[in-house]
Amino acid sequence: MTSDDCIRVKTQATCTLVNFLRALFSKEDGIETEFVDMLKPYSKKLLEVITEVFEFSIKVNYFPLQEESLNALSLLASILDEEFAEFYPNIMPGLKKFLYNLQPVTIQECELKAKAIETISELCSSVASKPEQFLDDFKELAEAFGKIFSTLKEDDVQVKAVLDAFVHISTGMKDLFLPYLKELFPLFEKYLLADIDFQVEDGSLNEFRDKENNKKNNMTMKDVNIKLNFLG
Amino acid sequence: MKTFVLQNKIYASEVLRDICLNMGTSFSPFLSQYLQISKPLIKFMYSTKVRKYCTDSMRVSILACKTDDEMKFVIDFMLSEVLSKVCHNARTCLLKELRSDLKTLMRTFEAIKSPKVVSQELVISLYETLKLVVVSIDDFKKKVKDILKPGEEFDENDAGDLENNIEELNEINRRKIFQSLIYIKIFIYRCNGNKRKCF
Numbered sequence: 001m002t003s004d005d006c007i008r009v010k011t012q013a014t015c016t017l018v019n020f021l022r023a024l025f026s027k028e029d030g031i032e033t034e035f036v037d038m039l040k041p042y043s044k045k046l047l048e049v050i051t052e053v054f055e056f057s058i059k060v061n062y063f064p065l066q067e068e069s070l071n072a073l074s075l076l077a078s079i080l081d082e083e084f085a086e087f088y089p090n091i092m093p094g095l096k097k098f099l100y101n102l103q104p105v106t107i108q109e110c111e112l113k114a115k116a117i118e119t120i121s122e123l124c125s126s127v128a129s130k131p132e133q134f135l136d137d138f139k140e141l142a143e144a145f146g147k148i149f150s151t152l153k154e155d156d157v158q159v160k161a162v163l164d165a166f167v168h169i170s171t172g173m174k175d176l177f178l179p180y181l182k183e184l185f186p187l188f189e190k191y192l193l194a195d196i197d198f199q200v201e202d203g204s205l206n207e208f209r210d211k212e213n214n215k216k217n218n219m220t221m222k223d224v225n226i227k228l229n230f231l232g
Numbered sequence: 233m234k235t236f237v238l239q240n241k242i243y244a245s246e247v248l249r250d251i252c253l254n255m256g257t258s259f260s261p262f263l264s265q266y267l268q269i270s271k272p273l274i275k276f277m278y279s280t281k282v283r284k285y286c287t288d289s290m291r292v293s294i295l296a297c298k299t300d301d302e303m304k305f306v307i308d309f310m311l312s313e314v315l316s317k318v319c320h321n322a323r324t325c326l327l328k329e330l331r332s333d334l335k336t337l338m339r340t341f342e343a344i345k346s347p348k349v350v351s352q353e354l355v356i357s358l359y360e361t362l363k364l365v366v367v368s369i370d371d372f373k374k375k376v377k378d379i380l381k382p383g384e385e386f387d388e389n390d391a392g393d394l395e396n397n398i399e400e401l402n403e404i405n406r407r408k409i410f411q412s413l414i415y416i417k418i419f420i421y422r423c424n425g426n427k428r429k430c431f
Contacts (some may be wrong), residue, residue, distance in 0.1 A: 155236040163243045167250040175258035181251065185262060191244035192269050196278060198233045 007062050014053055014068040017046075021075045036079060043080055047087050050076065051094065058098060063108055067115055074119040077126040084126040092137060095120050100144070107157070114161035117145065121165035128172035138173050142180040145169070149187060154194070238278060245273065245285035252292040259296040267293060267309050274313050275320075284332055287314055291340040303349045311354050315361045322361075322368035327400040330365070334407035341414045358411075365408055369401060376401070 024035050039046075050072045057065035073091065077084045099120060104110040120141065127134050149162045166184065170177040248266060252259045259266075270289035276282045290310040297303045314333065321330040344350070350358075376397050 154240060159240055160243050163247045167247050167254065170251045170254040174255055177251070177255055178258055178261075181255070181259075181262065185265065188244050188248050189265070189269055191240045192248070192273065194237045194241060196234050196238045196241070198278060 003060075007060055007065060010053060010056070011062070011065040011068055014050070014065065014072055017050075018068055018071045018075060021072065021079065025075070025079050036081075036083075039079060040083065043076065043083065044087070047073075047076060047091065051091055055094065063112060066112055070112075070115045070119045074115075074122040077119070077122045081126050082129055084123070085130060088123060088127050088134065092120070092123060095123070096137075096141075104158075110157050114158045117148075117158060117161040117165050121161070121168035124165075125168040125171060128168070131172035134172065135176065138169050139176070141165070142169050142173065142177065146180055146183055149184065154191075233278075241273075241276075242279055242281045242285075245270065245282050245289075249285050249288055249292050252289070252296050255296070257296055257298050260298050260302060263293050263296060263302065263306065267306065271310060271313055274310075274317050280329065283317070283329070287317065287333060287336050290314055291336050291343065294340055294343045300346045300349055303344060303346075304351075307344075307349050307354065308351065311350070312357060315354075315357050318361050319364050322365045325368065325372050327372075327397070327404065331400060331404050331407065334365075334404060334411060338407055338410050338414075341411070362408065362412055365404070369404060369408070372397075373401060 024039075050069055053065065054069035054073065057069055073095075080087075095116065099113070099116045102109065102113050102116065104113045124134070124138060124141065131138065145162050145165050148158065149166075152159055152162065166180075170181075173180075248270075252262075252266065266289060270286040273282050273286040276286065290306060293306045293310070294303055297306060314337065318330065318333045318337070320326075321333060376394065
């Protein structure tokens with residue numbers, strides 16, 4: 001098997017695991033305790049393998065594998081919930097390093113960074129019920145996400161991921177989130193008060209004006225088009 | 233229309249509500265600012281979700297209050313706007329939204345521990361609103377019954393619509409009754425000259 005084949009097979013295998021986990025633990029139905037119990041004996045080995053795959057994906061710089069391994073980590077964290085706390089110290093440092101090193105330029109890189117933020121915040125959420133030993137991490141991440149948030153353009157795919165991350169982190173930090181909220185509130189305000197620029201335009205107005213100029217007054221063809229300025 | 237701006241507005245309104253819930257009373261320094269932003273968006277015409285989250289800002293703000301005075305500020309500032317939205321949804325038979333609004337009202341009043349928080353004027357407004365909901369729902373029931381008139385064609389789609397409508401109406405009625413009970417409690421409290429607690 002060539003190294004390219006190997007990467008593709010690893011990606012496919014990770015993707016299969018992600019689909020399997022998604023099907024078992026659909027959030028709409030709620031996470032069944034019996035499934036969590038079923039997964040527990042394999043969780044340590046699974047997390048070890050996924051962490052290894054994630055590190056490999058960074059080494060070979062292969063985007064689909066990075067994305068799928070992040071998906072798998074995120075899912076395992078939300079499924080294992082409190083049980084995930086014991087694996088947190090092994091996984092979080094690598095993820096943070098990945099996040100800080102990633103300087104996205106292309107849309108694909110932005111999407112990957114958004115995925116990394118989602119995974120990190122999911123990990124934070126899974127340990128939020130016993131936050132004492134993770135508070136330093138939460139503070140560091142709140143600051144880092146705050147900096148990222150202040151530099152994002154409104155149409156960046158990372159906006160949703162960062163906003164969700166604040167919710168996850170505030171779950172663990174509670175009142176300790178106050179200093180960060182002071183910095184973030186004006187940004188939230190900006191997003192909430194932004195003008196969506198809804199315009200209704202008479203599509204036949206110009207045609208009507210031309211006809212008017214030519215003394216051909218015909219109003220029956222008049223229609224209204226909604227002008228949609230997608231992505232600005 | 234800038235769709236991403238609308239999407240961000242939805243995210244931001246949801247996130248701010250959730251942060252308020254997560255921080256509890258630590259959020260209280262931001263209550264005034266938060267409500268100033270969310271109040272005009274209660275009737276934001278381009279998104280149901282923005283309207284829902286901003287209406288819910290009244291409930292989560294009550295949970296973030298440290299004192300009765302803060303609660304009174306929240307209620308005085310927000311309740312009339314929320315009731316006006318409830319009236320609009322009742323008149324236009326926006327059942328899903330009406331159901332959601334009544335739930336927000338129910339849960340808001342569940343969190344209020346002292347009847348002093350709601351002023352006389354707002355108690356009257358609450359009563360008028362509930363009256364309007366009763367009348368509007370009765371009108372809507374008549375329309376639903378009309379679907380079943382003999383001689384009319386009635387297919388599977390109509391059956392589905394009817395089932396949904398009945399389900400919505402039942403839920404609205406349940407919430408309406410709960411809200412009325414709260415109203416009656418406030419009324420009894422006021423009739424007794426504010427002598428005893430009623431919540």
